[in-house]
Amino acid sequence: MSNFRDYIKDKKRIVVKIGSSSLQHPETGELDYTRLEKLVRELCDIRNRGKDVVLVTSGAIAAGKKAVNLKDFSQAENQAEAMAMKQACSAIGQARLMMVYQKLFAEYNHVAAQILMTKNTIVDDLNRYNAHNTFYQLLKMGAIPVVNENDTVATYEIEIGDNDTLSAIVAALIDADLLILLSDIDGLFTDDPRKNPDAKFIEQVDELTDELMGMGKASTGSSVGTGGMNTKMIAAKIATSSDVDMIIANSKDLNVLHRIIQGKNEGTLFVAHKDDSFDLPVFVENLHK
Ligand code: GLU
Numbered sequence: 001m002s003n004f005r006d007y008i009k010d011k012k013r014i015v016v017k018i019g020s021s022s023l024q025h026p027e028t029g030e031l032d033y034t035r036l037e038k039l040v041r042e043l044c045d046i047r048n049r050g051k052d053v054v055l056v057t058s059g060a061i062a063a064g065k066k067a068v069n070l071k072d073f074s075q076a077e078n079q080a081e082a083m084a085m086k087q088a089c090s091a092i093g094q095a096r097l098m099m100v101y102q103k104l105f106a107e108y109n110h111v112a113a114q115i116l117m118t119k120n121t122i123v124d125d126l127n128r129y130n131a132h133n134t135f136y137q138l139l140k141m142g143a144i145p146v147v148n149e150n151d152t153v154a155t156y157e158i159e160i161g162d163n164d165t166l167s168a169i170v171a172a173l174i175d176a177d178l179l180i181l182l183s184d185i186d187g188l189f190t191d192d193p194r195k196n197p198d199a200k201f202i203e204q205v206d207e208l209t210d211e212l213m214g215m216g217k218a219s220t221g222s223s224v225g226t227g228g229m230n231t232k233m234i235a236a237k238i239a240t241s242s243d244v245d246m247i248i249a250n251s252k253d254l255n256v257l258h259r260i261i262q263g264k265n266e267g268t269l270f271v272a273h274k275d276d277s278f279d280l281p282v283f284v285e286n287l288h289k
Contacts, residue, residue, distance in 0.1 A: 004204065004245070004271055009263045011177040011245070013052040013139070016043060017167035018182045020058040022251040029066055031059070031097075035254060037104055042257040043144060044108035049261070052139045054174065056147045056167035057097065061086060064093025083155060090151035101146050111143040116150035119158045122169055122284040135174045161288065168235035172242035172280050179239045180260060180267075181232055182251035187268030188229070190215070205270045208236055234287075236270045241278035246270040 076082035249267030
């Protein structure tokens with residue numbers, strides 16, 4: 001087995017995804033500034049190595065709920081109102097989240113930029129062209145794009161729905177070399193390690209077989225965010241088919257980021273296999289269908 005980890009050091013364009021549960025205190029749901037600070041410092045450090053960095057961050061809806069003291073959306077009278085509450089919370093929370101990121105990136109002399117996307121950003125040719133150009137221009141300017149789904153307008157019909165998938169779509173769109181999914185789990189196991197003590201850790205996936213795709217379990221045991229192992233396998237499909245290597249790693253110690261960039265054996269590596277028949281807009285259009 002060739003040591004693909006050695007090549008990781010040479011990766012030039014890196015997308016990092018972090019989920020809501022990794023950004024908040026489990027006891028209260030409030031933003032964990034210490035972790036946010038560490039995350040931003042790590043990303044700035046990767047940028048300082050001369051690499052292009054893109055952050056895909058969740059946490060908008062969670063931060064918005066906190067801001068207006070909502071536990072959940074159960075007080076909504078119907079589904080439409082629950083959706084409106086969620087959209088309103090994301091509008092409030094995204095601004096808060098961005099304010100924190102702006103401040104932290106500025107402290108390390110880096111420029112953060114916000115990009116919010118929906119399914120239409122990829123499916124519509126003109127939107128996709130514009131998004132692609134904006135990303136390229138931002139990276140050329142040395143800025144760090146901070147991406148989330150535009151949950152303020154995304155309803156079921158046009159939502160990507162989770163940021164694992166979104167981050168892989170972004171990686172494919174901008175011809176990234178590496179996608180790192182930071183999660184509350186060490187990587188891929190042969191079974192759910194929370195339920196099965198015999199579950200074995202998988203260090204490297206050379207080929208995404210149907211069996212592996214089927215292994216994605218629907219839940220991470222996390223009550224916030226929308227990603228589970230299933231969405232991570234979908235992300236792996238998008239990334240590897242688009243010639244992007246992908247690593248799932250545990251976010252509990254955010255220093256894992258520079259260890260990955262140094263080529264250390266962290267998390268599960270999904271080795272890229274460019275599939276010329278993979279069509280990103282068509283794939284995205286058919287998501288959830
Ligand atoms: N976009 C959602 C948010 O920022 C989270 C989606 C996810 O957790 O994957 O709140």
